[in-house]
Amino acid sequence: MGNKRWPAIIATPEMRSSYDTVIIGGGGHGLATAHYLAKNHGITDVAVLEGSWIGGGNTARNTTIVRSDYLLNASFGLKNFALKLWGELSQELNFNLMYEPRGYVDLAHSDGELEHFTIRANAMRLGGASVEILTGQALQDCVPELDLNSAARFPVAGALFQPAGGVIRHDAVAWGFARKASQAGIHIFQKTPVTKINITKDKVNSVDTPQGRINCRQVFISVAGASNQVASLAGLDLPIHSINVQAFVTEPVKPALKTVVNYNAGLSYISQTAKGEFVLGGASDGYNSFARRGSFARIEDVLARALQMFPFLSRLRLMRHWSGTADISMDGNAIIGQLPIDGLSINCGWGYAGFKATPAVGHQMAELLANNATPDLIKPFTYDRFANGAEIDDAGAGPYPWHH
Amino acid sequence: MSHVPDCRLPDGGLIDRNITLNFSFDGIAMQCYSGDTLASALLANGQHLVARSLKYHHPRGIVSAGLEEPSALVTVTDQYGSTPNLKVTEVVMRDGLTVTSQNNHPSLKRDYGRFLKLGGGALSAGFYYKTFLWPKHAWHKYFAPIIRNLAGQGRVDPTPDHAHYDKRRKFCDVLVIGSGPAGCAAALTAAQGGATTILIEQDHILGGSLLYSQDSIDGLNATDWAADTSEALHALSNVTVMTRTLAFGQYDHGLIQAIETGQDGDINRAIMWKIRARKIILATGAIERPVVFPGNDKPGIMLANAVCQYIRRFAVSPGTRAVVAVAAEEDRLRAIAAMQDAGIEIAAILSPGDQIISATGRLHVNAFTWKNDKGQRQRTKCDLVVWLDANRAYICPDGRKADISC
Amino acid sequence: MLLITCPHCGPRDESEFSYGGARRIWPDHDANLDQTETAMQDWHQTLYLSSTPSNPSNPSGPLTEIWYHGGGCECWVEIIRNTKDHSISNRQKGHAS
Numbered sequence: 001m002g003n004k005r006w007p008a009i010i011a012t013p014e015m016r017s018s019y020d021t022v023i024i025g026g027g028g029h030g031l032a033t034a035h036y037l038a039k040n041h042g043i044t045d046v047a048v049l050e051g052s053w054i055g056g057g058n059t060a061r062n063t064t065i066v067r068s069d070y071l072l073n074a075s076f077g078l079k080n081f082a083l084k085l086w087g088e089l090s091q092e093l094n095f096n097l098m099y100e101p102r103g104y105v106d107l108a109h110s111d112g113e114l115e116h117f118t119i120r121a122n123a124m125r126l127g128g129a130s131v132e133i134l135t136g137q138a139l140q141d142c143v144p145e146l147d148l149n150s151a152a153r154f155p156v157a158g159a160l161f162q163p164a165g166g167v168i169r170h171d172a173v174a175w176g177f178a179r180k181a182s183q184a185g186i187h188i189f190q191k192t193p194v195t196k197i198n199i200t201k202d203k204v205n206s207v208d209t210p211q212g213r214i215n216c217r218q219v220f221i222s223v224a225g226a227s228n229q230v231a232s233l234a235g236l237d238l239p240i241h242s243i244n245v246q247a248f249v250t251e252p253v254k255p256a257l258k259t260v261v262n263y264n265a266g267l268s269y270i271s272q273t274a275k276g277e278f279v280l281g282g283a284s285d286g287y288n289s290f291a292r293r294g295s296f297a298r299i300e301d302v303l304a305r306a307l308q309m310f311p312f313l314s315r316l317r318l319m320r321h322w323s324g325t326a327d328i329s330m331d332g333n334a335i336i337g338q339l340p341i342d343g344l345s346i347n348c349g350w351g352y353a354g355f356k357a358t359p360a361v362g363h364q365m366a367e368l369l370a371n372n373a374t375p376d377l378i379k380p381f382t383y384d385r386f387a388n389g390a391e392i393d394d395a396g397a398g399p400y401p402w403h404h
Numbered sequence: 405m406s407h408v409p410d411c412r413l414p415d416g417g418l419i420d421r422n423i424t425l426n427f428s429f430d431g432i433a434m435q436c437y438s439g440d441t442l443a444s445a446l447l448a449n450g451q452h453l454v455a456r457s458l459k460y461h462h463p464r465g466i467v468s469a470g471l472e473e474p475s476a477l478v479t480v481t482d483q484y485g486s487t488p489n490l491k492v493t494e495v496v497m498r499d500g501l502t503v504t505s506q507n508n509h510p511s512l513k514r515d516y517g518r519f520l521k522l523g524g525g526a527l528s529a530g531f532y533y534k535t536f537l538w539p540k541h542a543w544h545k546y547f548a549p550i551i552r553n554l555a556g557q558g559r560v561d562p563t564p565d566h567a568h569y570d571k572r573r574k575f576c577d578v579l580v581i582g583s584g585p586a587g588c589a590a591a592l593t594a595a596q597g598g599a600t601t602i603l604i605e606q607d608h609i610l611g612g613s614l615l616y617s618q619d620s621i622d623g624l625n626a627t628d629w630a631a632d633t634s635e636a637l638h639a640l641s642n643v644t645v646m647t648r649t650l651a652f653g654q655y656d657h658g659l660i661q662a663i664e665t666g667q668d669g670d671i672n673r674a675i676m677w678k679i680r681a682r683k684i685i686l687a688t689g690a691i692e693r694p695v696v697f698p699g700n701d702k703p704g705i706m707l708a709n710a711v712c713q714y715i716r717r718f719a720v721s722p723g724t725r726a727v728v729a730v731a732a733e734e735d736r737l738r739a740i741a742a743m744q745d746a747g748i749e750i751a752a753i754l755s756p757g758d759q760i761i762s763a764t765g766r767l768h769v770n771a772f773t774w775k776n777d778k779g780q781r782q783r784t785k786c787d788l789v790v791w792l793d794a795n796r797a798y799i800c801p802d803g804r805k806a807d808i809s810c
Numbered sequence: 811m812l813l814i815t816c817p818h819c820g821p822r823d824e825s826e827f828s829y830g831g832a833r834r835i836w837p838d839h840d841a842n843l844d845q846t847e848t849a850m851q852d853w854h855q856t857l858y859l860s861s862t863p864s865n866p867s868n869p870s871g872p873l874t875e876i877w878y879h880g881g882g883c884e885c886w887v888e889i890i891r892n893t894k895d896h897s898i899s900n901r902q903k904g905h906a907s
Contacts, residue, residue, distance in 0.1 A: 090537055091537060091538070091540060094537065095533055095534070095537075096532055096533050096535065096536055096543060098548065099543070100543070100548050101544060102544075145562065169532075169533075172533050175533070176533075251488070252458070252489075252555060252556045252557050253556045253557060253558055253559060253560040254553065254555075254556040254558070254560070255553060255556065256559075256560050256562065272552075274532075274548060274552050274555060275555045275556070276552070276555045276556025276557065293656060294655075295656065296653070296659070296661055296678075300571075300676075311564035311565060312562050312563065312565065313560075314564075314565040314569070315485065315486070315487050315488070315560055315561055315565050316488075316489075316560060
């Protein structure tokens with residue numbers, strides 16, 4: 001049959017002593033950057049260095065949701081661009097990412113909250129997104145499974161509905177980008193952590209790995225939870241905290257929920273995978289951690305909220321739960337762009353919101369690395385915005401990463 | 405119950421033959437006894453075929469006798485509504501359960517989903533990444549809904565669940581998880597030394613492997629020792645014995661989380677326990693590791709200690725003519741002894757080093773083929789394969805590469 | 811779920827506490843009056859980055875941090891917790907809010 005002779009997803013080349021560009025981190029964002037460097041700019045003299053393995057980090061640990069329902073222009077712009085790219089990527093990569101725009105439903109639990117959602121929806125419309133505010137029967141028709149009648153602790157006042165929101169097969173994203181970049185001639189090395197970033201006269205010139213030194217013109221750091229540790233190799237301190245975020249799935253059952261739904265009194269987001277499992281997530285565990293050990297308190301909290309939306313879920317059992325290390329910045333938004341060291345750039349601070357932005361970050365960072373100039377969409381996300389008082393704080397929560 | 409074969413042994417077992425329980429499986433009325441699990445109840449009624457596999461809809465039977473059961477998932481309906489994907493080995497029988505098989509159409513025996521297998525290579529591992537790409541929106545509009553409907557196992561009851569659930573906490577000096585010989589002895593010793601002790605057991609009675617053992621402890625046979633120890637533990641004021649309670653995780657700083665399943669008459673259907681202990685003793689025993697070979701998922705192929713358990717604890721005979729592929733001598737002898745006591749004919753006993761070729765049969769295993777150490781091909785009819793290979797002593801087909809579809 | 815030893819209340823569950831983050835050592839400037847470049851830099855350093863290089867705010871290892879015992883004595887509690895495995899190596903002190 002046609003599927004018997006698929007070669008390995010990525011090539012295993014010999015490491016050269018020099019590359020034009022080194023990307024530290026073979027997660028979704030790093031691999032997307034590699035892909036767009038090759039595709040949009042013809043740059044393939046690139047090494048992607050991954051400390052563990054492709055598809056083993058946060059790309060494999062998220063809840064697969066894509067959406068662009070953000071209030072602030074900067075946050076919205078990048079994610080809405082990503083949503084456009086997601087729609088084309090399966091064909092572009094010749095790898096089925098299983099993008100399913102099943103619709104994203106964000107529930108409001110009071111009139112005031114619904115008012116706020118309306119403002120957000122209007123801001124999104126101005127940016128060109130299709131979005132609706134649903135109440136009453138219209139909401140029930142959109143999510144027939146949703147319990148709007150119970151005496152829930154936080155009854156539902158209405159919802160913001162983004163039809164283009166939905167789910168994507170998460171690990172396919174890592175493998176699809178890696179495969180295409182590898183086919184274009186970009187070298188991807190797994191089990192290759194960077195141990196040192198060498199800088200002379202404020203300019204990057206090489207990185208060290210257990211497999212040897214790699215000379216390069218520029219280095220791009222995209223390592224999520226390990227951002228502080230890798231940036232410190234270049235002597236930089238980041239306004240980033242690493243916090244554990246969990247997700248979990250139930251056993252597989254026949255289709256029982258079409259849309260992706262988010263509960264906002266507290267946080268609990270839920271969708272059903274193509275395999276039939278309900279996948280759920282919520283807020284971060286709330287304190288700095290690199291342990292990837294989840295607190296069961298968070299699981300109970302998320303499930304309690306999910307049950308308010310879908311009481312039938314109490315008939316199911318959790319099958320697996322896991323966690324990942326999310327890098328959350330002091331305003332809850334990403335830091336993308338050049339650093340005060342020549343030839344060094346970074347992408348971090350995505351917290352647990354980075355998956356949906358993967359192709360947009362790759363697209364924009366590739367442009368930055370190719371042209372040595374910051375493209376408009378990522379301009380607001382500077383490293384020095386905290387010193388300048390230019391935070392992009394969608395939640396308005398202040399410099400407390402565990403509240404974002 | 406003349407239309408269902410009776411595979412119950414005439415005597416023995418830790419079941420109460422004075423209390424008959426009624427249940428149904430796919431509409432057929434069946435009976436069992438108090439003390440049965442759903443697995444032993446089905447086997448007693450001769451029902452080996454209980455499920456279909458997730459992807460290719462292969463017929464599936466009961467492989468194990470515990471929480472490691474990989475195949476036999478069913479939907480159970482009781483006064484609270486239906487619950488999908490329950491392992492038959494974990495359901496303690498009570499009167500009036502309606503049990504239905506899952507993931508088949510129109511019926512368990514004649515499932516059209518088995519024709520998926522004809523697609524063969526197109527559905528290899530990860531096939532979906534490589535297919536259904538074109539035309540552009542076809543994945544979301546056409547293919548995904550079809551695949552979603554094929555996927556999933558049981559169907560979730562969409563009505564709200566009106567049962568009560570609770571969360572509670574406990575604290576102790578010593579927490580023992582598992583009530584086999586080691587767990588019982590540990591709990592008794594800790595408690596007699598003055599420690600506040602909790603003993604957790606997922607089963608509804610204490611004893612673990614003692615419940616189907618022929619060994620003796622302190623001059624008593626194993627089941628009597630288990631009963632005596634259980635009584636001794638219950639008599640101590642500093643011991644809390646929690647049966648029907650499954651410890652499912654250890655979290656930070658020694659927090660054990662456990663689920664207690666209620667029984668008929670309890671207010672709560674389940675209770676989530678959070679237990680902090682100064683010391684935790686894991687006495688959970690082992691899970692048997694099978695060897696992989698073509699056809700190894702057919703109904704009638706069962707782990708060695710599961711066979712012992714069904715015969716000795718539940719007084720059920722899981723077959724009439726058996727092939728024994730149990731590598732470890734102790735387990736092999738135990739399984740053979742149990743089967744001989746149950747009157748099961750032993751068709752063949754494989755030696756370590758033999759090469760397993762395959763098990764065949766459509767809805768139930770009916771023959772087993774292997775090569776002996778002289779390279780001679782052997783084949784025998786059977787309706788039970790007893791199976792265990794912790795150390796990979798048997799050789800799989802093609803040396804080591806086995807292409808197993810599920 | 812962490813078990814945090816409060817100096818006043820003893821070992822208590824994480825759910826009784828609110829997180830206060832890394833212990834910050836505030837700069838010795840008057841926040842309202844001192845608008846010099848040095849003062850601004852010091853405040854930025856303390857608020858957003860690590861208080862001092864020897865006291866990183868997001869280490870993969872021991873972190874000196876504060877928790878508010880709202881479900882108990884209502885005091886701030888300072889502990890050293892290893893972010894790699896959540897072990898709490900030593901209890902320091904509690905101080906009144």
